[in-house]
Amino acid sequence: PLGAFVSRILGDLGADVIKVEPPGGDPSRDLSPFVTQDSERLSLSFVRANVNKRSIVLDLEQREDQEQFRALAEQSDVVVSTEGMATWAARGIDLERLSAIYPRLVWLSFSTFGLSGPYRDYVGNNMVAEAMGGLSYIQGDDAKPPAVSPCEQGVHLASVQAVFGALMALWERRSSGQGQLVETSVQDVLANLYFLIVNYGLWSDIPYRIGARNFMPPNGYYPCKDGHVFIAALMPGLWEKLVDFVDDPWLKDPALQDADYRNEHPELVDPILRAFTAQYERWPLTRALQKHGVPAAPWSTVADVAANEHLNERGFFIDFEQPPFGRLRTSGPMFRAGASPLHIRRPAPQLGEHQQEVFTAEARSQPQLQPQLQQKSSAPAAVTQRGLPLSGIRVLDLSRAWAGPYGTRYLADFGADVIKVESAKFGNPREPDNPSYGEVNRNKRPITLNFQTAEGRELLKRLVAISDVVVENFSPRVMAKYELDYDRLCEVRPDLIMVSLPGYGSFGPHRNFVSFGGPLMAYTGMALLWGYPDSPPDARVKVAQPDYISSTTQAMAIAAALHHRARTGQGQYIEIAQVETAVATLEVAYLDYFANGAVAEPRGNRDPNAVPQGCYPCLGHEAWCVISCTTDAQWQALAALMEDESLANDPDLKTAEGRWARHDELDERISAWSIEWRPYQLMRELQAVGVPAGMMQTAEDLWRDPHLRARNYTVMMEHPELGMVEHPGMTVKLHETPGQIQRPVGRLGEANDAVFRGLLGLSPDEIARLAEAGVIA
Template structure:
């Protein structure tokens, strides 16, 4: 089998929430050896769950989760178990193809172990507030002494400089600061009713981190030099609003939210279909596509209304137009809407929930979901690779690691520690796994 694109590259990361875990997942998928630095002293909030021992009342069993949030306290088989940090579904999804070791980097002995690992590595990634790494004595300048050509990526919410750099932020705050929360809502509702728990900044910062690392690796291959990467999560998501930002800088205009509608297309929206909570989305971007839509609907009398002949007219009369279209979509299921409209060249598709996406024939045909076995979570299907490469096929090679699962490999084979050193550090609780968790973890 051909070597994977990043085979031979070793990354070390402090996983926090979603951004760094997603970025390191991408690197690991490409073949990089991804080692997570975890702890038996401190539970990693959000990364491996929201509570070290969540009450079963907060673990959803069927339907919507606690508070209707859709997965915040979600564990395999609706059960947190004795070691819930090994059963949290977000970690299981993002932890694939990685290794885990536990080091107490709050103590000098742990810092020295960590530096020995960095000396054998190529990349370090973290997303703590900048002052956190400085307090630990693990800045770029310090790690560069351990490994001169190390690539060090830091990705706080607002970056490593600026008046608010040490603010404590999650995705909700970053998207609000970036302008997403303002625009991603309906025009007749305020932001308090439309915020979701799907944050663009989490995935965009992780993907941007992986891309930045690839660029830095390419630079190091050419020059032999590592570098520091200052990645502000907010700056990875603002470009998503490029048109709105430029409209203000060039025209002095603040764009208002439009819901599912488009300023230059009509019809453009989500329409109710036959069945309970079934919907389809369609977009008409030209007069030719409008004619295709009319043919697909059987050219009912209202399509001869001159108000709908031009895009300007359709936009001005969108409320009435949407009512006519939904009268038709309500007579069909959402896949039928897609098939009928696509035959006439109209962009259309069903609105799917997670169950629908798993059973979608297209994703099934492409083999997107992969079967993975995990010693704590059992065997389940997982979302697969983001893309396919014909010369270097990618797949889920190993499940998400249990806490400290790869201590022996990291400390013995990577760092070269003796059995005596390891035993002494375990005795002092500098390193360890599940069996060594201390009271402060909880």
């Protein structure tokens, strides 16, 4: 189940995905929730991960089936595997030998901890990965144990990164004719988030769950007559807009203009705002705040989102046939691509449904559905030296904050020439003593250009003419206002790939809503589902997870669009509405709602597909270890390690259903046992008997993590102002053409001469004149 969504995305992109299942079927066929018809039932978790696939059955412990798998691999472009190389070698399938026979093969390994390092053989899942990757520790209610994300956000993010890695390998194969091993560790992907490693390395900073405390007011949940709204007046200018809207004399105190002062004295802000918002209902207040330019959104349930006027007017939710269960409705695609849109072309398969189709000689002689992602070649090209996959691709990055710049950084890490367009005229986003900007914008060439001027727009168009990709995340009206929308830019570069990341999309009733991570979490239902049922809204998660979802989706979408253009000569416009990208990660909850009317609720760390599962206290302050028993055998191993015969021999606890009914009791008994162990010690003991477990890692634990160190995960970079700073490295590893950190972030306008003189041919005098005129500024 861990890697199934990886190949689902490849199928959405047009690949012919053949799902190889064991004789008993993929275990994810038994995961709840289900849709039923008469005596039959269908796992909606399985559906979500396996539409757009064909199913065959192979017993890979049998020699004959091993040969059939080898024959299939030799005809394939990509193999997606969640098992280690030793397991494959024991089956007589050696990757080196297979690659020698078919050198164009891309082997994509997807696992919790990767193929190397001391934890490479640990059993894991999303719960374990989020704990070990640092994501869980910083989230939510500080009065309770850290909580896992809803709908496996960690695995979703890593799955998109894995597809990006596969597309990079396929892109590089176009020039070299050679495939390679691509490795994605879920922990590697999550350890890249929220600047945990870099901030600890520089300042020994360890973020904790802040609970109901509002550390940057106003940035949190505020009560209304019918629920709550999230208000985020974080950036300069937003406080003034909020004060003007509320029109309370106490908020007009000049001292509160200082954000640092507000942070130190939230008691001067929050009570006034709470009293004000409590007079209104959620949606009228949200619309009024947004009309005033203040980012805000209502705290939403799955049912609220399903009925959302904006998403429905955009036609986001889609229907597809799933025989014999009829028509199902689900969330729409992660992004909208003009020339090569994502589609559900076939339903999730029945077990072995395509056995004859795949293996008969007749089927083999017929043309197969060719993936849209690669270009086949009968003979590999002669290889002298293999470079970074995106070498020769130029990206013009107009985006700001996190979502856009992170996505272009992923491209820059793999060799794209990313030109970062900024302007000192509109404020310098860089903070000399803050390494986060450098982490998001490494490997880029920074220039200054004011495209609000006519000459600035002409220079920008000249850069577009020599670029492959343009990325922007302004509000929908900005690019059209300056005649820099896709249609206008195609006049200078007809095969241009342009990506826009509007928070709420370019059309629909909420298209002009101002977006920030917190309000998007509330709007999409993610915030409500992430945490415990009895935690108050203001103690819920306040992080900007949609930014990371959108940035990873952006990199993958651009890579797919490059493949499409190489095959067809066609560029395209891609819209990544952050609200839709975030809702798409919760697809199982929406499948369940539309099929069964079930409105998902927060469950803390519990999961009926893994019982018991929880975050259990250990020796020490804020010391925790997560345990997740996904099989009955793992439960028996846990009970044996606890040396508790009453648990091991209780017939009511032999099944997940029986254990689910007694989860409260099990949590109490496991907690009483786990408190005697240190978290790292307990993790090792549990993993030694095959129980998925992981210590709840803080930023300090991540920075020290022996597994990440053994994998050479962190990279030392020299910053212009900060000196030597340690950063997380690549999110995905290409073994033959790995990504690299080639340069730290440059100073504002550092690449002006190289770009304007070197690429556009401007003379030094002309550059000086344009600088004086405020164009190159």
